[in-house]
Amino acid sequence: MRSLSKADVPATIRDKKAELTSSYIASEGRTVPWKARDIVASLAVETSDKCAYCESRVGAVAWTHVEHIKPKSLFPELVVDWANLTLACPRCNQYKGDYHSDEHPLMNPYTDSPEAHLLYFFGMVRARPGDQLASDTIRILRLHRLELQDRRVAAVERVDSLVHDWARADGPLKEAIEELIAEHLEDGAEYAASIRAYLDSVGFEPSARVAPPAFTSAASGQVAGDAPAHHGPQPATGER
Numbered sequence: 262m263r264s265l266s267k268a269d270v271p272a273t274i275r276d277k278k279a280e281l282t283s284s285y286i287a288s289e290g291r292t293v294p295w296k297a298r299d300i301v302a303s304l305a306v307e308t309s310d311k312c313a314y315c316e317s318r319v320g321a322v323a324w325t326h327v328e329h330i331k332p333k334s335l336f337p338e339l340v341v342d343w344a345n346l347t348l349a350c351p352r353c354n355q356y357k358g359d360y361h362s363d364e365h366p367l368m369n370p371y372t373d374s375p376e377a378h379l380l381y382f383f384g385m386v387r388a389r390p391g392d393q394l395a396s397d398t399i400r401i402l403r404l405h406r407l408e409l410q411d412r413r414v415a416a417v418e419r420v421d422s423l424v425h426d427w428a429r430a431d432g433p434l435k436e437a438i439e440e441l442i443a444e445h446l447e448d449g450a451e452y453a454a455s456i457r458a459y460l461d462s463v464g465f466e467p468s469a470r471v472a473p474p475a476f477t478s479a480a481s482g483q484v485a486g487d488a489p490a491h492h493g494p495q496p497a498t499g500e501r
């Protein structure tokens with residue numbers, strides 16, 4: 262999970278929010294106003310077409326679900342509230358279901374800075390010690406589910422291979438490999454939070470600001486998550 266920012270309010274919500282909300286409530290949930298094309302398109306832009314919770318790209322193989330952060334069954338007045346909408350994969354959407362708890366809330370990627378709460382160790386994701394918000398979110402959304410861990414490991418291994426090539430390369434080739442690695446940190450890249458943590462753990466910094474000897478040294482000891490300062494937003498690599 263990574264921090265997200267809301268895009269501009271789509272015209273359907275800007276112009277018809279009250280009307281759509283009242284007709285949804287009056288129909289007892291039989292209308293689906295959140296499926297308007299401009300709403301889905303704007304959500305795809307702000308999430309880079311990835312699940313807001315697990316960072317899986319699902320649009321190519323399954324219908325992406327418009328996700329009501331506060332469930333519409335409990336908060337029908339928020340059915341087309343722009344701040345309450347995002348995209349989620351079918352699995353996260355199903356696990357979350359109608360869950361809502363004021364005492365044990367789930368992390369909101371738009372307001373809770375997931376980078377400050379979640380630690381990634383290759384395929385695994387863990388809560389920072391004592392972080393109830395992170396623990397509850399991982400547990401309810403099952404962000405530690407095996408198939409997700411496998412996909413994160415595969416993503417990290419692809420980058421790991423590039424980093425080894427990068428460490429041995431010089432000049433233009435080294436710069437070209439850096440660009441390939443940077444693509445794995447872009448907003449649209451799957452599991453970019455895991456990859457960011459891995460790159461921090463091995464001391465990778467683009468543009469050869471970290472020389473290979475330092476890289477070798479860092480790789481021998483540091484584990485992802487040991488240095489919280491490394492997990493903040495990284496504007497230079499496209500994080501939001």
Ligand SMILES: [Zn+2]
Pocket residue numbers: 312313314315316317349350351352353354
């Ligand atoms: Zn998901």
